[in-house]
Amino acid sequence: MAKSKPFVSSSFSYETLEETLDIKPKGAELLIGIPRENSFNEDRIALTPEAVGVMVANGHRVVVETKAGDGASYTDKDYSEAGAKIAYDKKEVFECEILVKSAPVSESECELLKANQTIISPIHMAIMKRDILQKMMDKKITALSFENLKDDTGHNPIVRSMSEIAGSAVMLIAGQYLSKTNNGKGVLVGGISGIPPTKVIIIGAGIVGEYAARTALAMGASVKIFDNSIYRLKRLQNNIGVRMWTSVLEPKILAKQLKTCDVAVGALSGTFGRTPIVVTEEMVSNMRPGTVIVDVSIDHGGCFETSKVTSHEKPVFTNYDVIHYCVPNIPSGFARTASQAVSNVLMPLLLETGEDGGIDHIVWHKINIRSGIYLYKGSLTNFFLSERFDLKFTDLNLLIASKR
Secondary structure, eight states, rough: OOOOOOOTTTTOOOOOOOOOOOOOOOOOOOOOEEEOOOSOOOOOSSSHHHHHHHHHHOOOEEEEETTTTTTTTTOOHHHTTTEEEESSHHHTTTSSSEEEOSSSHHHHHHOOOOOOOHHHHEEEEEEHHHHHHHHHHHOOOOOETTOOOOOOTTTOOHHHHHHHHHHHHHHHHHHHHHGGTTTTTOOOOOOOSSSSEEEEEEEOHHHHHHHHHHHHHHTTOOOEEESSSSHHHHHHHHHHTTEEEEEEOOOOHHHHHHTOOOOOEOOOOOOSSOOOBBHHHHHHHHOOTTTTEGGGGGTTOOOOOOOOOOOOOSOEETTTTTEEESSSSSGGGHHHHHHHHHHHHHHHHHHHHHTTSSSSHHHHGGGGGGGGGGETTEEOOHHHHHHHOOOOOOHHHHHHHTOE
């Protein structure tokens, strides 16, 4: 049977639909929890009382565990006067929808997490455990890491700030242990007129190396820098604005320079895994007695073969009469400054999250934040972690688009 053509009235016409735009949602009230950190060498706090005051003034609630700010010299009174609620039970803090931490989530804290919470904290990929990650996935956690969080310029603001603090602190630490009062050789960093300057070797031309070099030059020291990247060496010279002695990492040249130096700084950074060892035990044994080694890269294993982890309570040890300072997380030793630096990044981010209507909306509108997310509602969105622990990887962009 032949099909008849559909009848179209002469009065029929097409009309365009109105354009539909993405309407910005109304702001949301955030409930933010700040627990007290019990991790090794961690004295920072993620939000200062000043930042908490701004959050409260914008209609958000903040719960701070008692004595959470003690390591950074902030009291419960400071936070209470800023408008925060002081919690004397850790469980109360972990009831909040957003947790802001200055240390990675521990195994004991995993048990306190609620379903569908958001956590903003460091991740420390090199020491991350599969069990912790799996528990967070099971509870549908959304997690952002300090290390991978990017700003509008594409840089990592928290990592840069911590690197600047560590680099600036290096020469202050070295000067302290060169003095005779700390069983050093009794040498003043930089020296004075008529006396040859202190010789400083910096291994690594990243941000830590750059700020260590700036501080050493300002103190009058003679600085020599090693790195395997010509680009980083050129960038460092351009940033400092002074022609400096630089070299690629050649063992013979490095060993020769280490023999006569007063301070050696390890500032190499590993992308994900362990930092490569570039200074062997033999090189260290040939260094002058009383020389100070500050291995900033001990966070990722260290670049000196003789390095081993120390603490802020007992920061140094001696090997081959060479003083080793190998405290991980050096910025935590300057906890108040480091807390202010972290807070300056997180406070505007949290304010914007509230204005956009919550974490789901800001992730949609602010693409740069996506680089810091390694868990989204329980789905693993970091490829490196999925490869390392053999877990299912889900592309974050596709995941966000599918939920719109």
